[in-house]
Amino acid sequence: MRPPLLHQRCPELAGSLPFLRLGTAPTPVRALPGLDTRAELWIKDESGYGDGGWGGNKVRKLEWLLPEARQRGARTILTVGGLGTNWGLAAARYAREQGLRVALGLIDQPVDEHVRAQLERLRASGATLHLLHTKTRLILAAPWLFVRHTHGRTPPYYLPAGGSSPLGTLGAVETALELAGQVDAGQLPEPAWLVTAVGSGGTAAGLTLGLRLAGLRTRVLGVVVNDTLPLDTPTLLSLARRSTALLRARGADVSGAEPAPDAIRTETAWLGDGYAHPTRASDRALARAAAHAGLALERTYTAKALAALLDLDETGRLDGGPVVFLHTHGPR
Numbered sequence: 001m002r003p004p005l006l007h008q009r010c011p012e013l014a015g016s017l018p019f020l021r022l023g024t025a026p027t028p029v030r031a032l033p034g035l036d037t038r039a040e041l042w043i044k045d046e047s048g049y050g051d052g053g054w055g056g057n058k059v060r061k062l063e064w065l066l067p068e069a070r071q072r073g074a075r076t077i078l079t080v081g082g083l084g085t086n087w088g089l090a091a092a093r094y095a096r097e098q099g100l101r102v103a104l105g106l107i108d109q110p111v112d113e114h115v116r117a118q119l120e121r122l123r124a125s126g127a128t129l130h131l132l133h134t135k136t137r138l139i140l141a142a143p144w145l146f147v148r149h150t151h152g153r154t155p156p157y158y159l160p161a162g163g164s165s166p167l168g169t170l171g172a173v174e175t176a177l178e179l180a181g182q183v184d185a186g187q188l189p190e191p192a193w194l195v196t197a198v199g200s201g202g203t204a205a206g207l208t209l210g211l212r213l214a215g216l217r218t219r220v221l222g223v224v225v226n227d228t229l230p231l232d233t234p235t236l237l238s239l240a241r242r243s244t245a246l247l248r249a250r251g252a253d254v255s256g257a258e259p260a261p262d263a264i265r266t267e268t269a270w271l272g273d274g275y276a277h278p279t280r281a282s283d284r285a286l287a288r289a290a291a292h293a294g295l296a297l298e299r300t301y302t303a304k305a306l307a308a309l310l311d312l313d314e315t316g317r318l319d320g321g322p323v324v325f326l327h328t329h330g331p332r
């Protein structure tokens with residue numbers, strides 16, 4: 001198995017931080033001239049990451065989370081999300097291959113064709129689904145969910161929405177270290193911005209930490225697509241700090257790796273009416289990406305992130321670039 005770049009960067013982690021490779025790295029980078037942006041535009045394409053090319057950025061988190069769950073002796077992973085959760089589906093599918101069960105506490109989101117199909121996939125995944133409708137009911141049900149999914153004396157391994165715990169966040173650290181390797185190899189110039197959707201925050205936080213560890217000056221532009229969680233810049237920086245503390249606790253020398261306050265910029269103007277509500281700008285970006293760049297985006301995350309990138313670029317608010325768009329959606 002190809003060791004993770006994080007173990008190569010911090011060899012002291014090899015024995016203390018288990019890793020399970022689930023996809024083929026590095027994911028490709030390429031120029032995206034077809035979108036006619038003012039800034040030089042590139043893509044790092046995570047959409048094919050995962051077993052059989054299935055999963056995207058969620059799989060990166062599971063590469064750290066699943067071996068940890070097994071090492072802790074957990075039998076069930078308990079996690080939460082919306083009815084169409086990509087994270088929950090990826091967790092269910094990859095955990096099962098490791099002999100772990102998944103229980104999902106689900107809250108409502110606007111239901112369209114895609115969400116209906118996703119629910120069917122979740123039902124078929126073998127995960128136990130708890131339809132709790134609202135965040136309040138989910139919080140009230142939490143003690144019961146813990147008891148319900150305790151086997152013998154072993155409680156479930158709880159993971160927050162999107163798998164964005166300090167450990168899951170390391171998935172995106174790996175993505176950023178990979179990008180830095182591709183910059184070093186001359187495959188692309190050092191980006192000014194790395195643009196990603198922010199759904200639960202782990203991806204943006206991990207990218208920020210990874211870029212810092214790699215010594216790149218690239219800043220993360222996080223396009224917030226979820227209004228059910230606090231996802232402002234201080235919250236994301238705090239998650240990056242908690243991941244840094246985790247690395248330190250596992251024995252890594254990460255002095256000076258904490259991201260600077262301006263390492264992340266968050267944008268909330270492309271959210272529309274809320275999580276999973278499509279917007280005109282995201283529909284336009286989705287169509288433009290399909291027609292001019294051959295990209296298959298979806299409405300909840302990647303189309304909103306690209307919409308923000310295109311609008312900010314058009315109005316000269318990306319400081320000239322180069323800009324890298326992180327394609328996080330893995331089709332199924």
Ligand SMILES: Cc1ncc(COP(=O)(O)O)c(C=O)c1O
Binds near residue numbers: 058086162198204302
């Ligand atoms: C396709 C896609 N892109 C981006 C994200 C956002 O990543 P994060 O939850 O780490 O903020 C998600 C989260 O599930 C996703 O499914």
